[in-house]
Amino acid sequence: MSQRTFLVLAILVGAAGFLMPQAITNPYYFYAGYIVLQYVVIATGWNILGGYAGYINFGTSAFFGAGVYAAAFLFKAFEAPIIVQIIGAGLTGVFLGVAMGYLTLRIQGVYFSIATLALVVVLETLVHNTDYLGGAAGLSTLAPPPSSWFRGQTQFVFCVMLVLAVIAVAIARWIEMSWMGRSFRAIRASEPAAEACGVPTLRMKLLACAISGGTIAVAGAPYPTYSSHVEPASAFSLLIALNALAMPLIGGTRSWLGPVVGAFLLGGAQQIATVTISSEVNILVIGLLLIAFVATAPEGLLGLGTAVRQRLRAQNRQAEKTA
Amino acid sequence: MLYLDFATNALVSGVALGSIYALLALGLAITFGLLHIPNVAHPAIVVTGAYAAAAVSARGFDPLLAALVLTIPFYVIGLAFYEFYARTFELRGRGDTLQSLTLFFGVALVIEIALVIAFGADLRSVSVPYVGRSLSVGFVTLPYRFLVPALVTPVVVLLLWLYLTRTHAGLALRAVAHDERALSISGINPTATKRHAFGLATALAVLAGAALIITGPVDPFTDRTLMGRAFAVVVLAGLGSIPGTLVAAIVIGVAESFVTTFVNPSWAPGVAFAILLATLGLRPSGLFGAAR
Numbered sequence: 001m002s003q004r005t006f007l008v009l010a011i012l013v014g015a016a017g018f019l020m021p022q023a024i025t026n027p028y029y030f031y032a033g034y035i036v037l038q039y040v041v042i043a044t045g046w047n048i049l050g051g052y053a054g055y056i057n058f059g060t061s062a063f064f065g066a067g068v069y070a071a072a073f074l075f076k077a078f079e080a081p082i083i084v085q086i087i088g089a090g091l092t093g094v095f096l097g098v099a100m101g102y103l104t105l106r107i108q109g110v111y112f113s114i115a116t117l118a119l120v121v122v123l124e125t126l127v128h129n130t131d132y133l134g135g136a137a138g139l140s141t142l143a144p145p146p147s148s149w150f151r152g153q154t155q156f157v158f159c160v161m162l163v164l165a166v167i168a169v170a171i172a173r174w175i176e177m178s179w180m181g182r183s184f185r186a187i188r189a190s191e192p193a194a195e196a197c198g199v200p201t202l203r204m205k206l207l208a209c210a211i212s213g214g215t216i217a218v219a220g221a222p223y224p225t226y227s228s229h230v231e232p233a234s235a236f237s238l239l240i241a242l243n244a245l246a247m248p249l250i251g252g253t254r255s256w257l258g259p260v261v262g263a264f265l266l267g268g269a270q271q272i273a274t275v276t277i278s279s280e281v282n283i284l285v286i287g288l289l290l291i292a293f294v295a296t297a298p299e300g301l302l303g304l305g306t307a308v309r310q311r312l313r314a315q316n317r318q319a320e321k322t323a
Numbered sequence: 324m325l326y327l328d329f330a331t332n333a334l335v336s337g338v339a340l341g342s343i344y345a346l347l348a349l350g351l352a353i354t355f356g357l358l359h360i361p362n363v364a365h366p367a368i369v370v371t372g373a374y375a376a377a378a379v380s381a382r383g384f385d386p387l388l389a390a391l392v393l394t395i396p397f398y399v400i401g402l403a404f405y406e407f408y409a410r411t412f413e414l415r416g417r418g419d420t421l422q423s424l425t426l427f428f429g430v431a432l433v434i435e436i437a438l439v440i441a442f443g444a445d446l447r448s449v450s451v452p453y454v455g456r457s458l459s460v461g462f463v464t465l466p467y468r469f470l471v472p473a474l475v476t477p478v479v480v481l482l483l484w485l486y487l488t489r490t491h492a493g494l495a496l497r498a499v500a501h502d503e504r505a506l507s508i509s510g511i512n513p514t515a516t517k518r519h520a521f522g523l524a525t526a527l528a529v530l531a532g533a534a535l536i537i538t539g540p541v542d543p544f545t546d547r548t549l550m551g552r553a554f555a556v557v558v559l560a561g562l563g564s565i566p567g568t569l570v571a572a573i574v575i576g577v578a579e580s581f582v583t584t585f586v587n588p589s590w591a592p593g594v595a596f597a598i599l600l601a602t603l604g605l606r607p608s609g610l611f612g613a614a615r
Contacts, residue, residue, distance in 0.1 A: 056424055058363075103604045110361045111558070111603050113424050117363065118551030118596040125592050238547075242432060245425060280439050287432035294426045295411040 006173065010166045017162035021155040030158040034226055036267040037161040038219050042240065043247035043259035044168045045215025049097075050245070051253030052181055053208040054188030055105070059116030060244035062123045063213050065235035066092050067220025069133055072141050072230045076132075082143070082160060082225055089221035090214045097213020101206045124236045138231030141224035157226040164222070168215050173256040175211070184208055216244070239283065243267070246290045252302030261301060328462050333584040334577060335463050341576020342473035343538055345569045346531040347549055348556035349483065350524035355554075356562040358500045358520055360408070361424050366546035366553055367431040368525055372397065372532025373541045374438060377449050386449045387475060390533030394526035401525025404430075405518045431546065438543035446540035454537065472534030476569065479530065484565045496520050497563075548592050555599035561612020571610060574598075 021030070042060060050056050057063075067089035074080040074088045100119065104112040128136050146156035175181050183204045186194035195201050224230050243266060251262025266286065273282055297304050347369055354362040372390065375397075379389035412423050453467035487493040495511050496519070503513045535541055535549075555575055560567035579594045602609060 058424075058428060103600050106607075110424065111607075114361065114363070114550075114554045114558075115596075115600060115603065118554070118599060121548060121551055122593045122596045125590065129587070129589050238432075245428070249425065280436050283432060284436040284440070287429050287436065290429040291426060291433070294422055294429065298422055 010170055014163055014166045017159050021151045027152055027154045030154045032271040034158045034161050035271060036264060037165045039243055039247060039263040039267040040165040040260055041168045041219035042216055042244045043263045044172045045212050046244040047248040047253055047259045048172055048175060049208045049212035051248050052184035053205060056113045057116045058113055058241060059119040060216055061236045061238060061240040062119040063093050063096060063216040064220040064240050065123055066096055067217030068223045068230055068235040069127055071221040072139055072224040073133065075141050075224055082222060086218055086221040090218045093217025094210045094214040097209035098206055101209035105205045106202060120236055124232050127232045136232060138229055140229050142228045143225040157222045160222050164218060169256055169260060176256050242286055246286050249293050250289060250300055252300030255302060258300050258302050329584055331463055333580045335465055336469060337577030337580030338573050339465060339469040339473040340580055341573030342476040343534050344552055344556055344576050345572035346476045346479060346534050348553045348568055348572055350527040351553050351557050352565060352568045353520055353524040356557050357497060358517055362427050363424060364427040364431040365528060366549040367434040368528040369531045369535060369549065370541060370543065370546045371434055372529035373536040374442060374447065375529060376533035377447055377536050380449050385451060386533040386537055390530050393529045397529040398522040398526040401522035402518050405521035409514060435543050444543060446542045448540040449536050451537065468537055472537050475534055480565060480569050487565060551599060552595040555595040558599055559602045559609055561609025564611035567611030
């Protein structure tokens with residue numbers, strides 16, 4: 001796909017979203033679609049660090065929750081409009097990512113992953129102990145009604161999230177094609193080799209942490225408006241960390257399309273499944289899928305597709321030779 | 324004088340708490356510290372061990388004695404678990420640490436949810452005669468539910484240390500992460516050695532689980548708060564140091580106990596994490612580890 005086709009497609013998708021409130025009347029579709037799009041942003045953000053640079057973040061829910069609470073804080077303190085909330089959340093995520101990366105990435109990738117695991121517990125403790133943010137009971141964040149064009153709050157946040165998702169995917173695609181993606185791939189393949197070729201590895205890793213952390217936190221920013229109530233249990237939910245990891249791994253981590261495919265498949269399936277099965281079974285199924293993919297298809301569905309195509313081509317060639 | 328009173332009590336219960344944390348971290352000190360396999364599922368296995376010990380002690384046995392018997396099935400589970408891990412990654416020549424982290428993370432989740440489905444999400448505890456009573460010496464009071472499991476750790480640490488430094492199998496275990504090829508040249512199968520190490524770590528997890536459930540009630544998600552602590556202990560100790568594990572765990576236990584006494588109990592989960600980050604930032608080789 002050329003740069004121009006992608007841009008036109010991205011703008012079309014965004015514009016289609018703004019027409020949807022006129023076409024579809026049932027707000028449930030926007031309610032469920034918001035979650036799927038939220039996961040598109042989260043999975044895409046995760047993949048910038050996890051897929052391209054190969055550093056696994058287990059604490060996605062910490063970054064997401066930080067975004068949620070940054071937005072909720074800005075709303076409570078200054079009644080800030082949603083765009084300010086999104087920028088504030090993004091900056092919080094960037095700061096968290098750089099801080100975590102600076103402390104742990106100088107040694108070994110494993111430590112980064114372990115530290116992110118613990119970060120969730122710490123941020124949740126912090127919010128629990130902060131009365132201003134509502135503690136364990138949570139905080140009510142009733143946003144003012146949006147423009148009547150959207151016909152409701154749910155439709156409005158859906159469109160906001162759609163724009164965020166399009167921007168996130170565009171950024172991820174741009175990174176993949178540019179010098180940044182090349183250095184990230186070099187780091188993923190071999191850090192000493194990358195360093196020897198003149199890639200400033202630590203700086204690039206911190207850059208990846210910053211972009212990834214910022215993107216994930218941005219995904220949390222519209223949440224207070226979406227649910228009009230935030231609480232630590234849902235903002236720091238394990239399901240977010242798990243999905244952030246599972247979606248790119250199932251879709252494929254090497255390209256921007258992988259997390260999008262994974263988010264639509266897994267996120268969509270969960271939206272359908274939550275109506276019928278319990279959340280425990282939901283987590284169990286994702287956990288088992290995760291193990292199965294890591295063990296048998298580490299390149300995800302897109303990787304499987306490429307492998308199948310290559311095999312078919314090889315078979316065709318074989319057939320031509322014998323014929 | 325009241326202040327000194329509080330401080331002494333906090334110190335004593337901190338040492339006991341640290342001793343229990345050391346038991347939690349010992350299995351990880353073997354898998355992560357010696358073999359460099361980041362087994363983030365270890366705390367979940369500890370919680371499974373706690374449930375198993377509780378189930379056996381419900382028939383009238385002491386949980387620690389029950390755990391001692393349970394070490395045998397858990398050792399076998401550990402062997403099987405390593406076999407699965409090795410077949411997925413190491414034997415195929417894909418020793419990617421980050422992918423194996425993902426695998427262990429998935430396993431931890433599956434264990435958590437399996438426990439929820441099998442036993443429900445509520446807290447579980449054991450009833451033993453010494454729970455609820457305390458030892459009082461002067462103004463220092465220590466509940467037996469902390470003291471009894473805390474006394475187990477030094478024994479286990481000593482035995483493990485003797486095993487690793489004095490026996491042939493123990494030396495092989497320490498050598499395997501160091502130089503796998505050299506080990507196979509001297510006629511020892513490195514895969515079998517690693518499998519044995521994993522079995523040992525899993526067997527230690529059931530002891531730690533029994534100690535944990537004597538200390539207080541456990542639910543299927545307890546492993547999440549233990550994760551930070553266990554890794555903080557191993558990293559602070561320095562990878563591969565077994566006696567260091569006990570010292571580091573006591574440092575963290577005392578720090579947590581002081582925060583609980585003088586600041587606020589709800590901040591305690593953050594202490595281990597702060598220590599973990601500080602260690603990684605300031606002295607990544609830990610207190611007793613070799614420079615890496």
